[in-house]
Amino acid sequence: MIRDDIKAAQVAAMKAGEKERLAAVRLILAKLKDRDIELRTAKSVPDDDVIVVDVLQKMAKQRRESITMFEQGGRDELAAQEKAELAVIESFLPAMMGPDEVKAAVAAIVAEIGAAGPKDMGRVMAEVKARHAGQIDMSTVSGVVKAALAG
Structure with a gap:
């Protein structure tokens, strides 16, 4: 611990x-x-x-x-x-995830919960925080989530 x-x-x-x-x-x-x-x-x-x-x-x-x-x-x-x-x-602090790992984790969560657009951003952010708290800087994740949901 x-x-x-x-x-x-x-x-x-x-x-x-x-x-x-x-x-x-x-x-x-x-x-x-x-x-x-x-x-x-x-x-x-x-x-x-x-x-x-x-x-x-x-x-x-x-x-x-x-x-x-x-x-x-x-x-x-x-x-x-x-x-x-x-x-x-x-x-x-535990090792933080790199940018590529963050993108992969976000993409997996988006695919898993079936997020379709910007209206699902809150659900995706909540799931990212629940699964990867302490491993991801949440202030940088929002940009990655926006990009994943926009594209």
């Missing part, structure tokens, strides 16, 4: 004296703890790996946005710190 890998990375970073990596791993664990607390009152709790991947993806997105803003503002030292944290976060 990904959560176990993160905890092991914390111990390894402590033993190796890697302060920056340890700080980033502790941030991840803190966000996971927050999410666990939020889910205590939830009616249905998703699989643990789904929760962890979701938290990691949100953290990565926040870091990317911060890097862009810091670089535009001329704060290169803060951008470098965010890049270091992003590298740690991405090291725990």
Whole structure:
């Protein structure tokens, strides 16, 4: 499980004296703890790996946005710190599907559910998210789905 890998990375970073990596791993664990607390009152709790991947993806997105803003503002030292944290976060994320794999997965889902046009985009997107959550960047999938349904 990904959560176990993160905890092991914390111990390894402590033993190796890697302060920056340890700080980033502790941030991840803190966000996971927050999410666990939020889910205590939830009616249905998703699989643990789904929760962890979701938290990691949100953290990565926040870091990317911060890097862009810091670089535009001329704060290169803060951008470098965010890049270091992003590298740690991405090291725990599962491998993302490449563009060709995404197109193949979308084409298979379109054929399977019999999507005919743009009106079926919501159904296709929901199925892609259900099957490939954590493996596909959903922000790029919408363009692929539009192209698949248009052609």
